[in-house]
Amino acid sequence: MFVQVALPIPKCSLLTYALPTGMNVTQGSLVLVPVGHTFRTGVAWEITTEPVWCQGKILEIAGTLGDLPLLGPDLLYLLDWIARYYLRPIGTVATAALPDRLTYKRKRRAIWQPGQTIGSLPDSLLPLATRLYNQKKGLSEETLAAQFGRQGLTERLNALVRRGLITLETSWHAQSMEASPTQDQPVLPCPSPPKLTDEQSLCVQTLHQALTTTRFTPFLLDGITGSGKTEVYLQAIQNCLELGRQALVLVPEISLTSQMIQRLRARFPETIAILHSGLSSTQRLEHWKQVRHGQARLAVGARSAIFAPFADLGLVIVDEEHDPSYKQEGAVPYHGRDMAIVRAQRTEAVLILGSATPSMESLANVERGRYQRLVLTRRVGGGRPPHMESIRLADPLMRAAMGRDGLISPPLHQAMTETLTAGRQILLFLNRRGFAPTLLCYRCGEAVHCPHCSVTLTLHKNHTRLMCHYCDYTQEPLDICPVCEQLSLFHFGPGTQRLEKETRTLFPDARIARLDRDAVSSGQYRLNETLAAFHDRHLDILIGTQMTAKGHHFPGLALVGVVQAETSLCQPDFRAAERTFQLVTQVAGRAGREDNQGRAIIQSFDPNHYALRAAMSDPGSFPAMEMAFRRQAGYPPFRRLALLQFSGEVQPEGEIFCQTLKANLPVSADVDFLGPTPAPLSKLRNRYRWHLLIKEKIDGRLHRALGPLMNLAEQLAGTRIRVEIDVDPQAFL
Ligand code: ADP
Ligand code: ZN
Numbered sequence: 001m002f003v004q005v006a007l008p009i010p011k012c013s014l015l016t017y018a019l020p021t022g023m024n025v026t027q028g029s030l031v032l033v034p035v036g037h038t039f040r041t042g043v044a045w046e047i048t049t050e051p052v053w054c055q056g057k058i059l060e061i062a063g064t065l066g067d068l069p070l071l072g073p074d075l076l077y078l079l080d081w082i083a084r085y086y087l088r089p090i091g092t093v094a095t096a097a098l099p100d101r102l103t104y105k106r107k108r109r110a111i112w113q114p115g116q117t118i119g120s121l122p123d124s125l126l127p128l129a130t131r132l133y134n135q136k137k138g139l140s141e142e143t144l145a146a147q148f149g150r151q152g153l154t155e156r157l158n159a160l161v162r163r164g165l166i167t168l169e170t171s172w173h174a175q176s177m178e179a180s181p182t183q184d185q186p187v188l189p190c191p192s193p194p195k196l197t198d199e200q201s202l203c204v205q206t207l208h209q210a211l212t213t214t215r216f217t218p219f220l221l222d223g224i225t226g227s228g229k230t231e232v233y234l235q236a237i238q239n240c241l242e243l244g245r246q247a248l249v250l251v252p253e254i255s256l257t258s259q260m261i262q263r264l265r266a267r268f269p270e271t272i273a274i275l276h277s278g279l280s281s282t283q284r285l286e287h288w289k290q291v292r293h294g295q296a297r298l299a300v301g302a303r304s305a306i307f308a309p310f311a312d313l314g315l316v317i318v319d320e321e322h323d324p325s326y327k328q329e330g331a332v333p334y335h336g337r338d339m340a341i342v343r344a345q346r347t348e349a350v351l352i353l354g355s356a357t358p359s360m361e362s363l364a365n366v367e368r369g370r371y372q373r374l375v376l377t378r379r380v381g382g383g384r385p386p387h388m389e390s391i392r393l394a395d396p397l398m399r400a401a402m403g404r405d406g407l408i409s410p411p412l413h414q415a416m417t418e419t420l421t422a423g424r425q426i427l428l429f430l431n432r433r434g435f436a437p438t439l440l441c442y443r444c445g446e447a448v449h450c451p452h453c454s455v456t457l458t459l460h461k462n463h464t465r466l467m468c469h470y471c472d473y474t475q476e477p478l479d480i481c482p483v484c485e486q487l488s489l490f491h492f493g494p495g496t497q498r499l500e501k502e503t504r505t506l507f508p509d510a511r512i513a514r515l516d517r518d519a520v521s522s523g524q525y526r527l528n529e530t531l532a533a534f535h536d537r538h539l540d541i542l543i544g545t546q547m548t549a550k551g552h553h554f555p556g557l558a559l560v561g562v563v564q565a566e567t568s569l570c571q572p573d574f575r576a577a578e579r580t581f582q583l584v585t586q587v588a589g590r591a592g593r594e595d596n597q598g599r600a601i602i603q604s605f606d607p608n609h610y611a612l613r614a615a616m617s618d619p620g621s622f623p624a625m626e627m628a629f630r631r632q633a634g635y636p637p638f639r640r641l642a643l644l645q646f647s648g649e650v651q652p653e654g655e656i657f658c659q660t661l662k663a664n665l666p667v668s669a670d671v672d673f674l675g676p677t678p679a680p681l682s683k684l685r686n687r688y689r690w691h692l693l694i695k696e697k698i699d700g701r702l703h704r705a706l707g708p709l710m711n712l713a714e715q716l717a718g719t720r721i722r723v724e725i726d727v728d729p730q731a732f733l
Contacts, residue, residue, distance in 0.1 A: 002051045003061060005033050005042040006091040013091030015042075016051045018060045025061065028069035028076055032062045032104045032172055039172055041103040043071065043094040063104070065174045070098065070292070074346045075309060081342050086727050087706060088332050096332045097307040101285040104172040110157055111138030116165050128156055132166055179293035191266065193235060200228050203374045207236045207350060211243055211314065216345045220321075220362050221354040223376030224385070225589030229354045230260075232376070233317050234267050236352065241268070241297055245314025245349075249300045250340060252323035254278040255527055259552070260300050260319070268298060275301030275308055303328055303336025306343055313347040316340050321353035321362060322582055324575075327730040335728055356589060357582040360575075360630060363623050364637035386560070386591040386598035388616050389415075393564070394445040394605040407499050412561050412601050413506060416541075419599075420510060424558035425534065426541045429587050430499055431567035436680040438570050439466065440492035441481035445606025447492070447570035448478060454633045456570045458680055463491060469572045469732055470693050471674040492566060499563060500543050507541065516545040552590070558598055560591040565604035565612055572680060573732050574635045577611040581622050584615035634695060636728070640702040642694040643729040644713060645679065647687040648721045654688045657721045661692065664712060670701035681733045687722070691732070702727075 001019040009015075017033050019025055029044045039062055051058055071079070071094075079097055083090040112132045121129055128148060132139060145153055160166045196204060203221065210217040223229045237247045251260050254276045264272055273287040273296035290296040292309040299308045303326050318326070318337045326336035337353065344351040353362050353371070365371045379385065391409050392398065401410050407430075408416070419426050436458040439448045447456045450468035457466040459477065467474050481488050500514045513530050534542045537556045562584055569580040584602055591598025604612055614622035631638050648654040658676040665673050674693040682689055694709065696702040706725065713723045 002048050003044050004046040006045040006094040007042040008091045008095040013089035018058045020060045025064050026069045028071035030065040030070050034059045077346050078343050082334050087725050099285045099288045101281040104174045107171050108141040109138040109169045110166045199376050203232045204235045208239045210350045211239050216348050218351040218371045220371045221374045225356045226379040227376035228380040240315040245312050246297045246310040247315040249317045252320045252325040254302050271296040273299040275305035306339045313349050315350050316344040317352045319354050322355045322359040324730045333726050357585050361637045384597045386588050386600045388600045390607040391603040392607050394442050419559040425556040426559045428543045428561045430563045437493050439489045441488050443486050443488040444484040446483045455572045458572050469680050472677045510540040512541045513539050514543040560587045560600045562602045581611040581615050640696045643726040644692040646723045647689040651688045671696050671705040
């Protein structure tokens with residue numbers, strides 16, 4: 001028998017090995033195999049009677065981890081799906097799905113050769129040799145590293161081996177896959193569920209019916225913030241567990257898991273597995289094993305939790321399904337929501353995609369009759385939605401009052417003062433993620449757009465070129481606004497730091513913190529601690545980005561200010577309007593949830609933009625307008641996209657590659673190629689970056705073109721240019 005083993009080796013990720021007689025390997029088992037001069041851990045992907053493909057001698061599998069396959073058939077199916085859909089080697093995908101602790105670790109022992117004496121040795125080797133001398137059983141590399149340090153240890157050991165004084169014995173050790181002893185969970189008094197509202201009841205009944213059929217049934221739960229979506233999830237989970245199946249809850253960000261876990265723990269007195277990359281690898285493996293061995297019937301996590309090894313998954317919940325954070329970046333760029341759909345389909349589970357601002361993709365699936373829509377239109381307990389005000393920044397009087405670089409308008413300043421006086425809290429919001437500088441008109445509020453792609457043009461090359469990052473359209477920067485024909489265009493840039501400074505100047509006595517990716521990664525603020533401090537009212541004003549707009553519930557928050565809606569509206573992304581609509585709706589939903597009515601102030605250069613108008617006064621009208629734009633411009637959910645990204649260390653080499661690629665692109669009946677063009681982040685970690693957008697002409701044709709395109713690009717790229725493909729891109733950086 002032969003086994004195709006999936007290994008994390010680029011390009012050739014399935015290798016054939018022979019199964020030694022007496023060894024038991026099943027599909028999905030973890031195996032140890034020789035690769036080159038070492039051993040590596042892989043997943044038994046396929047078992048065959050004939051070798052599938054081989055070059056040279058077929059080696060044998062060296063070891064296998066227990067009898068229990070680590071990945072059941074539905075997970076193998078999902079991994080295969082990801083590998084094909086996102087064009088990634090299966091070995092890389094399989095590795096991404098397993099907890100990283102689940103590998104064989106190499107251990108070495110240094111053993112003194114009997115009969116050898118120390119003799120004369122250089123000073124660098126003497127202490128090590130003295131330590132090993134006369135140790136009959138030898139010493140492990142770890143023990144030696146603890147005493148002598150890891151630095152240079154291998155070299156010194158090798159030097160002793162060359163002198164014939166010691167031998168090195170290598171063995172491979174796997175993590176135990178035994179179930180861990182169950183700890184007695186404290187049995188908390190679980191309050192009985194609240195009496196459901198009529199709308200909630202209808203949702204729960206419909207879901208209950210679907211759960212009893214044991215069929216894949218997808219739902220979009222479209223409910224405004226505070227309408228009790230989470231309560232609907234809880235009752236569906238209850239039903240699912242009672243039916244003897246397991247349930248998985250996905251949240252878009254790690255920081256949101258603890259809140260969800262609290263609500264689950266308060267309802268279900270049982271082990272809840274937590275799966276996300278913020279845990280230590282030991283913890284992750286523990287939780288993973290709890291799921292694998294059936295000790296946990298319920299798991300919560302960020303996108304990678306879709307790989308939870310449940311035996312009979314009956315319910316998958318994707319909270320805030322519209323959130324772009326579900327898209328994984330890195331080695332395997334999958335979309336957590338979309339893969340949750342694939343998994344639920346395979347396990348015949350009920351799927352709930354929940355959001356107050358559903359994605360266009362999910363709304364389109366409702367329109368196509370693929371998903372059933374469930375709605376919650378009212379806040380539980382009749383809490384009033386926030387009072388929304390719009391401030392037009394492209395107003396000469398407003399600009400005069402704010403000064404050239406001012407970010408806080410007089411009305412916002414006034415509202416902030418009132419809020420602080422009332423002892424309540426403020427959230428100021430400014431987008432920074434993936435910000436690209438652009439030209440904006442301070443009179444009419446319009447940004448300059450690409451004539452072909454309906455996305456904002458971006459300033460490039462020290463602001464000497466205006467460029468479309470979808471196609472290769474370029475023009476000179478303008479002075480005169482093409483819409484209002486005034487000399488009123490200005491360079492529009494981000495300004496969270498500037499905002500912090502201005503806020504501190506205006507409110508010197510307020511307790512203020514800034515929370516964006518920069519502030520967090522520089523260690524200036526700790527994400528969870530800052531959020532907790534704001535929650536517990538130890539802060540008065542929080543300045544934040546997307547992270548703060550999501551799902552968090554702050555009881556003392558009374559005022560939300562969106563400082564410049566254009567920081568998301570004028571970005572070179574066809575989803576800019578959707579993102580802005582979602583953002584304004586979501587941040588506004590943070591303000592004043594219980595008895596107090598909250599306030600939201602939205603500052604923008606163009607309050608008449610349809611995304612802002614809809615968010616302010618008629619959210620229900622947004623999807624139809626956005627769908628019309630997408631259909632007309634040929635963007636998702638009507639046409640699929642892929643982004644071919646390439647980068648190189650030397651700029652001219654990249655430019656030559658772009659030209660060669662462009663000259664060699666086939667004329668395709670299936671897709672259009674837009675670009676190549678420099679990426680908005682044109683240089684990142686010392687690499688120059690470009691991309692090529694691939695847009696299908698006919699629904700469903702994208703993948704026909706991608707395989708040949710990748711072959712072509714990789715062939716032309718050689719070794720100097722790195723090429724990667726991102727299917728269904730969520731960001732165009
Ligand atoms: P969403 O997830 O839609 O934002 P939540 O589920 O968080 O809304 O509900 C908002 C608040 O209302 C929560 O504090 C929740 O405990 C409470 N709640 C939900 N449903 C009910 C109900 N039927 N009766 C009373 N309180 C409820
Ligand atoms: Zn363009």
